[in-house]
Structure formats: structure tokens, C-alpha cells
Amino acid sequence: MIEENQEHLAVAEEEPMIEGTEVADEPQAAMSQSAKLVLKRGGVLTDIEYEIHAPATIGRFDPSVGPIDVDLASQPEGAYVSRKHAKIVQDDGVWKVIDLGSSNGTFVLKDDFERVEEAELIDGQEFALGNARFVFSLV
Secondary structure, X not given: OHHHHHHHHHHHHHHHHHXXXXXOHHHHHHHOOOEEEEEEEOOEEEEEEEEEOOOEEEEOOEOOOEOOOEEOOOOHHHHHOOXXXXXXXXXXXXXXXXXXXXXXXXXXXXXXXXXXXXEEEOOOOEEEEOOEEEEEEEO
């Protein structure tokens, strides 16, 4: 009888560990990722980086449109970026760039740059807002 109770106790102790570490924590880990954008200039990566915490709006600050998460007003490329140009979001661990009705467009590099309304971003993906080019990286 004592042996049966010890067996039952050992099984009961194993189940919560499996659920807690393998199943319950997995979605949380995917959602906690952060990312960065690295500005490219003349086809070369610069040391200008922007840390991203989704959702993040990219554009140029103007008091009439309110806060911008990634403000390109101080960069020469910012002249071709709308005040609220695009948004970087994360949906179930998938990162995306969404154009917010910009004048000069949002482009993702595939075989060539393709204008997009919305596109998935993967680690190392290059994209452009107007003529501002970036590399998206997971951190």
C-alpha cells in the first residue's frame, strides 16, 4: 500500500513540470523577443540602430501627429518618410511591417524591392520606407 502511494506521488510530481516548462512557457518566449532596425546608407550598414518593441510606428515627429517610436526626422533619408509611414507589429511571434498609407511607399527586398501594404519580416530582412533602407534583426 505504501509503495502504491509513492508511485502515485511520483507521477503527480512529473506532470506539472512537463506542462510548466514545455507547453505554458513556449508562447511567452516567442512574444518576448525584441528586434532592431539598422539603417543602411549607400548600400552599407551604418552604426545607426533603433530598438523595436512592437507595435512601433516609424516616421517623423510632428506635434500634429503625436509621438513616433522610431523618429527619422534627424536623418537625411527622413525627408522621404511620411510622418506616420509604417508600423512594425508582432502577431503570434511573427513580425510584420505595415504601410500606414505613406506617400513614398514601403518596400521589402525579395528578388528585388517589392512595394507592399503588409509583409512578414524575418531576421536579416531588408526593407525600405521611401528611400530609407533598413535591415530588420531579432535581438
